[in-house]
Amino acid sequence: CVCVCVCECKCAFTAICALWTLRPKCLETCLRSAHMHARFSSGVPPLRVPGYTMGSLAVVVLRASAVLLGRRNLSVQATTTEARKLKSIDELPGPGLATTLYWLFVKGYANKSHLLQGVQKSLYGPIWRSRFGPFDLVNVASPELIAQVINQEGRYPVRAELPHWKNYRDLRGQAYGLHVSSGLEWNRLRSALNPKMLKLQEVSAFAPTIHQVVGDLLQRIELVRSRSRDKVTVSDMTSELYKFGFEGISSILFETRLGCLQEKIPEDILRFIKAVNDMLTLSDIVILLPRWSRAVLPYWKRFVQAWDDLCDVAQTLINRRVAEIEAQLANGKPVEGMYLTYLLSSDRLSRAEVYICITELLLGGVDTTSNTLSWALYHLARDREAQGRLHDEVTSVCPDKREPTTAELSRMPFLKAVIKETLRLYPVVPGNGRFVSENEVVVGGYWFPKKTQFHLCHYTICHDEAEFVDAGLFAPERWLRGSAPTANHYQHHPYCFIPFGVGVRACVGKRLAEMEMHFALSRLMQHYDVQLEDGAAPVEPKTRVLLIPSQPINLRFLPRA
Numbered sequence: 001c002v003c004v005c006v007c008e009c010k011c012a013f014t015a016i017c018a019l020w021t022l023r024p025k026c027l028e029t030c031l032r033s034a035h036m037h038a039r040f041s042s043g044v045p046p047l048r049v050p051g052y053t054m055g056s057l058a059v060v061v062l063r064a065s066a067v068l069l070g071r072r073n074l075s076v077q078a079t080t081t082e083a084r085k086l087k088s089i090d091e092l093p094g095p096g097l098a099t100t101l102y103w104l105f106v107k108g109y110a111n112k113s114h115l116l117q118g119v120q121k122s123l124y125g126p127i128w129r130s131r132f133g134p135f136d137l138v139n140v141a142s143p144e145l146i147a148q149v150i151n152q153e154g155r156y157p158v159r160a161e162l163p164h165w166k167n168y169r170d171l172r173g174q175a176y177g178l179h180v181s182s183g184l185e186w187n188r189l190r191s192a193l194n195p196k197m198l199k200l201q202e203v204s205a206f207a208p209t210i211h212q213v214v215g216d217l218l219q220r221i222e223l224v225r226s227r228s229r230d231k232v233t234v235s236d237m238t239s240e241l242y243k244f245g246f247e248g249i250s251s252i253l254f255e256t257r258l259g260c261l262q263e264k265i266p267e268d269i270l271r272f273i274k275a276v277n278d279m280l281t282l283s284d285i286v287i288l289l290p291r292w293s294r295a296v297l298p299y300w301k302r303f304v305q306a307w308d309d310l311c312d313v314a315q316t317l318i319n320r321r322v323a324e325i326e327a328q329l330a331n332g333k334p335v336e337g338m339y340l341t342y343l344l345s346s347d348r349l350s351r352a353e354v355y356i357c358i359t360e361l362l363l364g365g366v367d368t369t370s371n372t373l374s375w376a377l378y379h380l381a382r383d384r385e386a387q388g389r390l391h392d393e394v395t396s397v398c399p400d401k402r403e404p405t406t407a408e409l410s411r412m413p414f415l416k417a418v419i420k421e422t423l424r425l426y427p428v429v430p431g432n433g434r435f436v437s438e439n440e441v442v443v444g445g446y447w448f449p450k451k452t453q454f455h456l457c458h459y460t461i462c463h464d465e466a467e468f469v470d471a472g473l474f475a476p477e478r479w480l481r482g483s484a485p486t487a488n489h490y491q492h493h494p495y496c497f498i499p500f501g502v503g504v505r506a507c508v509g510k511r512l513a514e515m516e517m518h519f520a521l522s523r524l525m526q527h528y529d530v531q532l533e534d535g536a537a538p539v540e541p542k543t544r545v546l547l548i549p550s551q552p553i554n555l556r557f558l559p560r561a
């Protein structure tokens with residue numbers, strides 16, 4: 001038991017029992033040594049520390065670190081023999097730069113990167129490496145491999161480094177917010193945001209507000225269809241649902257109705273919508289370009305302008321509400337609010353952090369729900385049987401076009417299955433990420449150094465015939481136990497379907513998003529028979545960061561008796 005620390009910290013690290021109280025530095029050293037052992041195992045004698053070979057130390061350290069870091073089922077139960085079999089990142093198969101450029105720009109996958117996942121999986125297997133500009137990605141495309149990454153993601157997972165977002169925040173002296181901050185800082189922000197967003201009971205308190213917004217959506221559809229040439233068609237349903245998504249999330253965040261579903265959309269909102277589009281598009285370009293180009297090319301300036309507009313609108317809305325709250329307090333009136341009031345009064349975040357977190361919630365909460373709802377309506381319009389079944393379910397639980405309560409939603413399994421199936425066919429975030437910066441990890445028999453960026457190929461797993469029977473079909477019943485045609489319709493690995501991500505870093509808006517989508521879809525089904533336009537061509541998805549329709553979805557809304 002005389003293992004000694006060999007790293008710069010020079011602590012008195014001795015004995016196996018000391019492993020349980022190791023300082024992170026020592027743990028790093030041991031993991032690095034274990035990694036070296038794995039690399040040297042093919043012939044080169046392992047490093048020796050008194051009493052242990054590095055191989056046996058690796059087993060002890062890895063087991064201990066699994067406990068220390070609180071990881072579940074750490075896949076690295078490396079025995080000495082297993083450690084010998086581990087391969088290095090450089091041994092991974094994958095396309096070179098020329099091949100990637102060919103696929104993206106000659107074969108036309110630049111805006112179909114969700115499909116490229118499947119193509120590359122068939123060429124290289126379920127784990128491969130791809131390099132493009134500053135990106136060096138390890139792609140994993142099986143539920144087992146995703147589970148291995150997630151199990152080793154550490155206590156404060158990072159999705160991806162966003163240096164250009166961070167540069168913008170630094171430029172403007174802003175707080176970092178959820179996407180840019182990491183470690184304890186990120187955890188502090190999430191701990192402040194989670195309680196009112198992720199607890200079912202808390203989110204249920206938002207139901208009356210969401211119902212009001214859904215009511216406005218129904219009126220808006222009525223207006224738009226009555227103005228159309230055939231009196232029933234709503235063209236570009238996604239853009240109508242975008243307004244619904246914006247109104248829904250901002251009514252919760254800002255506790256104010258903005259009027260996005262009114263005849264004339266407020267100027268501020270139009271500016272915000274444009275800024276979000278610009279920022280997301282430019283974000284993809286700016287990250288590829290070297291820093292020096294920012295002074296020469298126009299993209300960085302436009303990216304900064306888009307963020308400026310985005311933050312400006314969010315701050316104006318927040319300040320407006322803060323002034324109202326202050327006026328109420330000055331008049332001795334009690335202040336009742338939802339999200340913003342809660343954040344401001346909880347004193348857990350600085351005002352600068354509230355600004356950026358609210359902006360990020362707004363950013364995450366609009367396209368996601370609106371695109372998912374668009375695809376759900378599109379498929380229900382194509383599948384008369386599914387639409388009939390959903391209509392029957394909703395009307396049996398809520399007759400006479402009554403608004404469902406959150407408790408009643410739990411008696412609508414088919415409604416939930418429709419949203420799940422939509423998110424399986426069109427996961428709005430088609431590929432997630434984990435940047436494992438703190439630990440070296442083992443995935444799929446490969447040993448990866450710290451700071452490896454993993455790309456979790458969620459889209460291709462959702463479409464894999466080995467995971468889902470008739471994977472290309474819209475079959476909501478696969479999510480219903482007992483009513484699916486075969487048992488394996490609903491049997492799948494838990495990491496096959498993670499549209500909201502997974503673990504502590506998973507989507508903070510999941511519950512709110514689900515409630516919004518369930519309310520909107522159930523009310524639309526009560527009021528309308530939704531149909532496709534005659535002779536409408538199939539609509540394919542495309543990737544623009546998110547998975548979105550490649551052309552407008554036009555739907556006919558025929559009022560139900």
Ligand code: HEM
Nearest residue numbers: 361364365368369429499500501502505506507508509513
């Ligand atoms: C259909 C609806 C939605 C889908 C499919 C979705 C999906 C996702 C996914 C996949 C992630 C990454 C999770 C991970 O890394 O494991 C994420 C993160 C996030 N989402 Fe959502 N989302 C939706 C709606 C919303 C809504 C309504 C909001 C706002 C209320 C929101 C706010 C966020 C934020 C702020 C993050 C970053 C969380 C963090 O990094 O700590 N999302 N979402």
